[in-house]
Amino acid sequence: MPPHRHHWHDLPRAVRHEVEQHTGGIIRAESLPDGASCELALTLHTATGPVFCKGGQSDGRTAWLYRKEARANRWLPDAVPRLRWTVERDGWLLLGFEHAPGRHPRLEPGSPDLDAVADLLATLARKLTPCPPVEVQPFTERWRGLIAPELVDGDTLLHTDMTPRNFLLGDRLRLVDWSAPCRGVAWIDTAFMLVRLVRAGHSPAEAERWAARIPAFAAADHEAVTAFADALVRLWERRQRRAPAPHREPLLDAARQWHTHRLNRQPSAT
Template identity: 80%
Template sequence: MRREVERHAGKVRHAESLSDGAACELAVTLYTSAGRVFCKGGQANGPGAWLYRKEARINPWLPDAAPRLYWTVERDGWLVLGFEHAPGRHPCLEPGSPDLDTVADLLAALARELTPCPPVEVQPFRERWRGLIAPELVDGDTLLHTDMTPRNFLLGDRLRLVDWSAPCRGAAWIDTAFMLVRLIRAGHSPADAERWAVRIPAFAEADGEAITAFTDAMVRLWGRMQRSAPAPHRGPLLDAARQWHAHRLSRQPASA
């Protein structure tokens, strides 16, 4: 396997494991005779293999905010993807952070550049959230990332978005909605987070009923996930989603 990787990447002089946030079995920066490359993957028949294959399939259709996939190697029971190395730090989402403008600019650009959705097979968001929300409220023709954890953003000379292993096709405002929850978790009030989000045209133009329904569905889905498979990050995200949902409901006119 190493020889096959070196055939594509050059002789490996050093490998540095990703320090945190990796959900895959292998996540390393390779320092090779041809330069640096980010390498991720796992067992070719393992539970995560379909995610690696999906990311490899979609990468050629992504704008340059996503690092390029250079090669894919499948050998001896392993599946490994080699990407353009994208150095940088994760953006700060706390109130007052200068990174917030950069994140908003990127989300606006992605919604614009990935509408209409490229001609690649991806799951409709309405199918992923089947039974949680009326399909017409989240339906659309934008290619979405859907995993807005700050760990998937790398800010170097520009902001990049990595790990496109869970893409969907749906309404253009959905990625911004997922990011808005992250802002609330980082300390923003729901009202302040929404004021940030309306700088992104796709969100500013979204139907208010759809956004409120989205917050309700998110609370129910993440609550179910936290009960069935508790994780340290899920509790704070669920609390942030609940705050946003309560804020949306507080703005609705009282029933006659």
């Protein structure tokens, strides 16, 4: 379940005042409807332009996500909005980011947005290899017991949450919400996005042809990718059994389709 969403005027006066020390006077605070892991997500409209602010209670169950995102931000390329300030006081932890206007990309077959998504994933894999010197969890640890570690071990900083709502397409495509980064083999983010394409109506074969445009995925070991698809199905089946959610079932079905396709392919087709 997502955390309870707070609003600007729920914050203590002292916290709001400290935010304004960074932003200047706030003309209007607009709560955003999206963002499953944020207790507070706002566009703060100021005299010098909008600022995106996210965060929550500093001792809450999601506070570690905000801290992780703040640590990683300085190492990320310019396709990621810059962290401008952090405020932590009176039980609240808030992050202020460069505002990134835009819409979420469309992933269905024929969408012109697919080119930008492929280009961004290729750029991120290239620029974030080797992994910057930021403390993040190895993917081998995150998926311990699901897959042989050597199949996903690598030295690329990964995002790992390839939901379309984390992409914003304006004058260029940006990738936001780096609250779950880890270190692993460079093709993992593309594999996560491939499942989203199947969910959006692509056949697994079509989604793999798209993914092959990203050099890291095109060079991936066939057995490793197939093992990843199998592990993803088992992981999402386990989550669905423990905490059923309507949005998970179509993604699980897409992962199953992809895994079946992998099992029926010949390695030479990679």
